[in-house]
Amino acid sequence: EPEVTQTPSHQVTQMGQEVILRCVPISNHLYFYWYRQILGQKVEFLVSFYNNEISEKSEIFDDQFSVERPDGSNFTLKIRSTKLEDSAMYFCASGGGQLNQAFFGQGTRLTVV
């Protein structure tokens, strides 16, 4: 069964460093999303990507964040200068099916120290 794959599963980084989180969406899906979940809190929308461009972004997705689909299969989230409050689980999801259901990857746990 096709699935969304995320790497790495866990990333520890120092404050101020750049991180790149990677995702391989389900191949025939057209919509791609990044969400984050701070420990104990709700799943929060960051950004959506459709037709090779950002289609919507939340207030959280400020200038420190960027997304790319560099090679037609991978989908990346870059945080340029990490802050302590960026520590969270980051989930990639891709959308497909009759209702464009979002299927999630297993997540990357980002710890900023």
Add this chain to the structure above:
Amino acid sequence: QKEVEQNSGPLSVPEGAIASLNCTYSDRVSQSFFWYRQYSGKSPELIMSIYSNGDKEDGRFTAQLNKASQYVSLLIRDSQPSDSATYLCAVKRSSGGSYIPTFGRGTSLIVHP
């Protein structure tokens, strides 16, 4: 204004009972509704999708949608201890064609033997 509301719980039910999870949403033009299950430390897993008023059954799960009341629910019949998890309600709105699933905080379900 909260877009998707759920009682955080925990909802505790005995094994074999019916668990009833509820969700309300504020955006009347919401189109599709999803229930996800999230085990602790794991990613959300899609278990049900519904877009028409009424009931939709899949195995032990039944999703119920009432668009007039802006209410969606999930019934789990013959609850098992393995059903113990947080259940997330997600509502898809359409904004510029980007179809963003928006999540509630989730309801924690505990099924005790």
